Structures are given as C-alpha cells and as structure tokens.
Amino acid sequence: VPELIEVEIYRQQALAVVGRRIAELDAADGWYLKGGLTASTLETDLVGGLVAGARRIGKLLLLDVEPCADEVTGVDGRRSGLRTGLTVGLRFGMTGRLVVDGEAAIEQLLYTTSRHNRVHERFAATFEDGTSLVMVDPRRLGGVELEPDTDRLGPDAAAISDREFSEALRGSAVAVKARLLDQRRVAGVGNLIADEVLWRAGVRPTRTSGSLEPDDVVELAGVLRATIRTLQQRGGSHMGDLQAERHVEGRCPRDGARLQRCEVGGRTTYWCRVHQR
Numbered sequence: 001v002p003e004l005i006e007v008e009i010y011r012q013q014a015l016a017v018v019g020r021r022i023a024e025l026d027a028a029d030g031w032y033l034k035g036g037l038t039a040s041t042l043e044t045d046l047v048g049g050l051v052a053g054a055r056r057i058g059k060l061l062l063l064d065v066e067p068c069a070d071e072v073t074g075v076d077g078r079r080s081g082l083r084t085g086l087t088v089g090l091r092f093g094m095t096g097r098l099v100v101d102g103e104a105a106i107e108q109l110l111y112t113t114s115r116h117n118r119v120h121e122r123f124a125a126t127f128e129d130g131t132s133l134v135m136v137d138p139r140r141l142g143g144v145e146l147e148p149d150t151d152r153l154g155p156d157a158a159a160i161s162d163r164e165f166s167e168a169l170r171g172s173a174v175a176v177k178a179r180l181l182d183q184r185r186v187a188g189v190g191n192l193i194a195d196e197v198l199w200r201a202g203v204r205p206t207r208t209s210g211s212l213e214p215d216d217v218v219e220l221a222g223v224l225r226a227t228i229r230t231l232q233q234r235g236g237s238h239m240g241d242l243q244a245e246r247h248v249e250g251r252c253p254r255d256g257a258r259l260q261r262c263e264v265g266g267r268t269t270y271w272c273r274v275h276q277r
C-alpha cells in the first residue's frame with residue numbers, strides 16, 4: 001500500500017537523520033536484504049558513515065551515506081570501511097513503515113497492523129547520538145538494497161513532464177491503468193492513485209494507452225500531478241474522493257452511477273461506466 005505519497009512522507013521523516021553518523025546496523029533478517037547484500041557487508045560498508053541525504057524516486061527511498069571527514073575519531077575509535085559515498089535503497093512493499101526516533105509518521109496503513117511489533121523490525125540503523133531509523137514490515141514484502149539500480153525506474157509521477165508522460169504511454173496496446181502501474185514507465189503510482197487519477201480524468205482504465213489522443217495524454221499528465229498534490233496535502237494515497245466507494249455497492253461520487261469492479265493490471269479496479277470513457 002505505500003505509494004509515492006506515503007514514501008514521500010517517509011522521506012520527509014528521514015530528513016531528520018541527515019547529518020547523523022551511523023553507529024550500528026541491525027539487519028538480522030537476511031531475507032530482507034536484496035541484491036546479494038549481507039548483514040556483514042552492510043555493517044562493514046556503512047557503520048561510521050554519515051547520512052548525507054534522503055531522496056525518493058517513485059516508491060523507492062534512497063539514503064545517501066558519505067564517509068566521515070573525521071572518521072579516525074569515530075565511534076569507539078573505529079574507522080569506517082566507507083571510502084566513497086554509497087546509497088541505501090529502502091523498498092516498503094505492501095506493509096512497510098518507517099519509524100524514526102521511535103515515531104511512525106504514518107501510524108496506520110491500510111491492510112496492516114499499526115501495532116509496532118519488534119518481531120517485524122527488518123532493518124534498523126542506530127546513530128551515534130542514540131537515535132534510530134527502523135523499518136517495520138509485518139509481511140516482509142519490502143527490502144533493503146545497496147546501490148539500487150534506479151535506471152529501471154521511470155520518471156517520478158509527482159514531477160513527470162508532459163513529454164515524459166506521453167513517452168510512457170505512447171503507442172501501447174496495454175491498458176492505460178496497467179501502464180500507470182508499471183514502475184519502469186511511471187514511478188510511484190500504486191492501485192489507489194491510479195484509480196483516483198483515471199476517475200478524475202474521466203478515462204476508462206481498460207482503454208489502451210495508445211488510443212488516447214495527444215491532448216488527452218497531456219490532460220491526464222496534469223490530472224496525475226494535481227491528484228498527487230491533493231492526496232499529499234490530505235496525507236495519504238487512501239484520501240481520494242473515490243476511496244469511500246471502493247466496495248461492491250459503491251457509486252460514482254460525480255454522477256451516482258453504480259461503479260464497475262474488475263481486474264486491470266492484476267489489481268482490483270473501480271471505475272464509472274458513465275463518465276470514464
């Protein structure tokens with residue numbers, strides 16, 4: 001469920017640890033480490049390093065870690081193995097949350113428990129000053145990676161240009177919703193944002209993206225960016241106008257028509273037959 005909007009909230013929360021030096025890393029759950037990464041590599045490479053930035057591309061949170069200038073005087077006199085800057089990628093899957101300094105920015109995500117069970121802590125960084133950044137993930141669908149390959153991600157949906165968006169949709173026989181969900185094309189859109197955007201734009205989710213006129217594509221790009229801004233202000237991807245009607249009896253908030261429910265791009269989709277064309 002964490003979509004771009006939730007991960008952006010996590011990023012803003014993670015800004016608090018920028019400037020802190022990593023004293024300890026706890027990645028006891030080896031399964032949570034991706035791309036051949038091991039707990040000992042992570043520790044060797046990052047302990048002693050300084051968090052220099054928190055970035056986001058789509059649903060991927062990136063923490064930049066730099067070597068410390070005064071590393072000789074580091075934690076317990078220990079030198080960092082870090083020689084050049086490294087980037088840690090955090091993926092939140094369906095149920096991942098970020099807890100910084102013991103506080104979760106998002107207490108309750110849909111489909112997950114808000115209870116912070118220590119058993120569900122998959123990755124934790126403790127800083128020199130005793131503060132911490134912890135990833136909690138009950139279903140373990142997220143993961144931690146070193147130097148993640150960001151080339152495979154499309155432009156971030158919050159800032160995608162009209163041209164980039166047209167590029168992402170052009171000439172495709174794939175359903176427009178499936179294209180929106182394809183992170184290689186547009187990064188950050190999940191199921192709820194996709195349905196909300198298409199509902200707002202009046203576009204049928206099953207329509208092939210190649211069948212949209214250039215003007216429609218530009219309009220859809222504008223609706224996408226505007227919807228993300230609105231949901232960001234409201235505080236979550238589940239804060240859309242369509243959300244309350246995502247059930248069998250649901251009706252279109254715009255015209256009152258009974259909503260259609262189907263699978264598109266492998267995800268449960270709600271849409272209105274009357275105004276989405």
Ligand SMILES: [Zn+2]
Nearest residue numbers: 252255272275
């Ligand atoms: Zn409608």
